[in-house]
Amino acid sequence: MRALCWMGVNELSVETVDDPGLVNPHDVIVKVRLTTTCGSDLHFLGGYLPGMREGDVIGHEFMGEIVETGPEVTSVQVGDRVVVPSFIGCGKCPYCADGLHAACDTTNPNAAMQQPLLGYPTGGIYGYTHPFGGYQGSHAEYIRVPFGDVNCFRIPEGIGDEQALFLSDAVPTGYMGADFCDISPGDTVAVWGAGAVGLMAAASAKIMGAERVIVIDRFRDRLDRAATKVGTETVDYTEVDSVYETLRESTGGRGPDACIDAVGMEGHGTGVMQAYDKVKQALRMESDRATSLREAILSCGKGGVVSVLGIYGVTDKFPMAVLTNKSLTLRTAQQHGQRYMPALFEHVLGNRLDPSWLMTHDLPLTEAVRGYEMFENKEDDCLRAVFRP
């Protein structure tokens, strides 16, 4: 089959690789219909996240059709149109039982690679470095999904492929970030980053009852989407002296009730901290440029929640004293999509949420290299490039 492979730092190529087959009794093979780029792919593409090997098939957000099931799969069948969360759950361990599927104790074949760093390894994820499992990614014609009963969600009638695709990762990640904020009616929520995840966090915060949602970014087209598609206020951080002061002054001097960081270590910013981070990152001494995280912590009102969705490596200059003295709660996770899928189907069916507009570019898989180039450089206002294998 054809698949998009990582061939080295900043080097992708569409290659012919072996088709996946059933290996374990709970496996399912999905014929991929749609698969999309994700900002977190840029971390290993740029070499900031180690653990890729030449020939790895990348991609972790996808939907498709089941074409084969293992002998012990019972709840889904061949022909089902399904969406699959990017982290793989087993459904049996205590973490899956608690709805923390990304922390699954079972699904990471390379758990021992992660243990020295994390102490307790995460579950596996498709197409996202070997410490995270080493599984084949979704930018391919077919993909093996372990524990099909737990990870394949049959898409209800009335939800289109393009809507379902983003329920794989971008939507549940944003939704979880808003869920972390314990939003009460009347709350103000600030969101750093108007990429797909940030926009979905903003939309989710509105669904959960936030009165004001303020989105911070520097790209005009993205801020426009936040305003027109989600109905948020916006701050272009290149046009204000200080995001913190802008937020403070627009919230009666109290600050937002919750702040969501949907940027992560590839973030851009302005000012001295940013220069410091960038130098360190260039030297691979620290993998992060944590501008947005520091700003979220500084901006958040007393007693508030800082919800971190952006992916960081190792961050220094962490403003611990600000968290402590303002009684802030820091919440973060990789996404537990399985936990939120039934609610997300309801929101889409109820017309409260339509993520299909995140797809700005619709390309055949053969043009995936170009798709990543456009996505990374935000060419042609690319928000998400979607590939059809």
Place this chain on the structure above:
Amino acid sequence: MVDFGRVVQNANRVVDSAGKAVNDAGHTVGGFVRRAVDRPVDARKPQTVTVAAPRAQVMQFWRDPENLSKVFGDHVRVETVEANRLRWTWDTAGRSTIWDTRVDVTSEGLAFVGEDDADTPGPRVVLAVSDAPRGGTGMTLRAEVPAPDLVTGAWTFTALYRARALMQTGEIPTLQGSPSARESEGDA
């Protein structure tokens, strides 16, 4: 509050040492993440995981050589040579290492003890089982085998991880047959 003066100073210092740092790439590439991932853990240090299975089932699981071959990795075979006698065969880089052990049931669990070292503190793989907090059975494994370069802490941790997966779900996570599979993976 952030001390910007000191940050600028630090940033300058970082820039000054740039050349040195680049030359010293072996130590800086990937930073802390890579160093932590690369550091092998000593297999003699105990590793513990909890499995949702009763103690008797856990003991039975580890006495089955077929299970031992599955959980200990793709480069080692474990076979019964006679009752309570196992043969461990490592096939690495065209070289075979054979280790014969007794299987002792001990007060703490099981011990696979080298035949030649039965009565001395020599090479052995030791499994201790215990009642885990909040239920389940704690499995603690440590290993000292005749050729120490054959195993690291990753070997014992992987064996425990796989054993738990097999007992709880009936399967072991694998990359077998995957286009991203590599020979050294999912293995100790």
